[in-house]
Amino acid sequence: MTAESDVTSDTFQFKLLATDGKARRGAISMPRGTIRTPAFMPVGTGGTVKAMYMDQVEDLGADIILGNTYHLMLRPGAERVAKLGGLHEFGRWQKPILTDSGGFQVMSLSALRKINEQGVTFQSHIDGSRHEMSPERSIEIQGLLDSDIQMQLDECVRLPAGETEIERAMEMSLRWADRCKVAFGDQPGKAMFGIVQGGDVPKLRERSAEGLSSLDLKGYAVGGLAVGEPQEVMLDMLDVICPLLPAEKPRYLMGVGTPDDMLKSVGRGIDMFDCVMPTRAGRHGLAFTRHGKINIKNARHAEDHRPLDEESSCPAARAYSRAYLHHLVRSNEILGMMLITWNNLSYYQDLMSGIRAAIAAQRFDDFSAETQERWAKGDI
Numbered sequence: 348m349t350a351e352s353d354v355t356s357d358t359f360q361f362k363l364l365a366t367d368g369k370a371r372r373g374a375i376s377m378p379r380g381t382i383r384t385p386a387f388m389p390v391g392t393g394g395t396v397k398a399m400y401m402d403q404v405e406d407l408g409a410d411i412i413l414g415n416t417y418h419l420m421l422r423p424g425a426e427r428v429a430k431l432g433g434l435h436e437f438g439r440w441q442k443p444i445l446t447d448s449g450g451f452q453v454m455s456l457s458a459l460r461k462i463n464e465q466g467v468t469f470q471s472h473i474d475g476s477r478h479e480m481s482p483e484r485s486i487e488i489q490g491l492l493d494s495d496i497q498m499q500l501d502e503c504v505r506l507p508a509g510e511t512e513i514e515r516a517m518e519m520s521l522r523w524a525d526r527c528k529v530a531f532g533d534q535p536g537k538a539m540f541g542i543v544q545g546g547d548v549p550k551l552r553e554r555s556a557e558g559l560s561s562l563d564l565k566g567y568a569v570g571g572l573a574v575g576e577p578q579e580v581m582l583d584m585l586d587v588i589c590p591l592l593p594a595e596k597p598r599y600l601m602g603v604g605t606p607d608d609m610l611k612s613v614g615r616g617i618d619m620f621d622c623v624m625p626t627r628a629g630r631h632g633l634a635f636t637r638h639g640k641i642n643i644k645n646a647r648h649a650e651d652h653r654p655l656d657e658e659s660s661c662p663a664a665r666a667y668s669r670a671y672l673h674h675l676v677r678s679n680e681i682l683g684m685m686l687i688t689w690n691n692l693s694y695y696q697d698l699m700s701g702i703r704a705a706i707a708a709q710r711f712d713d714f715s716a717e718t719q720e721r722w723a724k725g726d727i
């Protein structure tokens with residue numbers, strides 16, 4: 348029996364399968380596989396999901412991973428990845444890959460970043476070399492990587508910021524979306540998503556969402572959030588933005604988030620997520636479980652023979668004692684990073700799977716309340 352995620356389509360097609368309030372259950376079918384939504388996309392920055400084998404990532408139920416244009420263009424280089432057969436061949440991940448345009452990383456990683464109508468000029472954080480990235484070059488790079496879902500080049504403004512600055516960046520991102528759409532052209536089996544900007548200013552968010560919707564793109568990302576604003580500001584912006592995006596297209600909230608962020612964002616109409624939280628936190632010994640977070644480095648775990656979560660199907664969560672994981676992380680053992688990362692990605696995928704089933708069964712609100720109660724009760 349073919350799993351739903353093994354079904355392919357030679358064109359990018361999003362089907363809305365069920366709704367429960369504003370929560371949506373859908374499926375994006377593409378030549379390399381189908382993405383069950385709501386979906387969490389593990390971050391595979393440099394062509395690898397840190398501390399994981401790709402077949403582990405697939406076994407956990409991930410239908411798609413994120414690749415990072417900014418990192419890959421600097422090292423090993425987009426042309427080199429193309430010469431080596433593209434990112435799927437290079438990193439041995441055969442399902443869909445979404446690549447970001449790198450805009451956000453340029454903002455947060457590289458020095459000497461200059462932005463004008465033409466694009467972004469920046470210095471590599473690796474060797475200081477100077478690079479220019481126009482909307483057209485960003486799409487060209489993502490094409491060289493053989494990315495399935497490509498993101499427009501955008502300008503993300505860190506919050507808090509002045510309205511004039513937010514408006515300037517939003518309007519430029521809108522113009523860049525049009526240039527990216529032209530550069531992307533007609534690639535039926537792939538997609539280019541626009542990115543809604545506008546900071547925490549409702550009228551600018553409306554302008555961006557309406558402007559992008561008129562471009563009739565295959566999907567829409569919500570950018571400029573999870574950049575330092577409180578969670579309720581992020582959620583308020585989703586209440587403004589989602590109703591203005593076409594219901595028949597997927598919505599992707601960038602860089603989000605914690606399990607709590609994702610539950611509340613699904614309840615406001617978001618379909619796709621990516622976040623470094625499960626992998627980065629995993630490398631620092633922070634375990635996500637159905638009972639909430641466990642900081643395994645804490646002394647109280649030193650002699651706890653219980654596993655992280657015996658309800659989990661993941662070996663990292665059920666076959667090792669907390670005492671052993673505590674020892675590994677305290678000793679900076681590589682296996683510690685591997686096991687907590689494995690546990691965290693497993694929990695994130697289990698949460699998304701639970702969310703999808705709850706929407707299909709029209710019980711998302713109950714599922715959301717039950718899940719948050721278990722987190723609050725904590726680790727009994």
Ligand SMILES: CCOC(=O)Nc1nc2cc3nc(NC)[nH]c3cc2c(=O)[nH]1
Pocket residue numbers: 446447448449450451452498499500501502503504542569570571572573574601602603
């Ligand atoms: C994934 C698509 O990235 C882009 O091409 N631009 C972009 N990326 C973002 C990544 C973000 N991560 C967070 N929080 C951790 N917020 C983000 C916003 C953007 C964004 O506005 N624009």
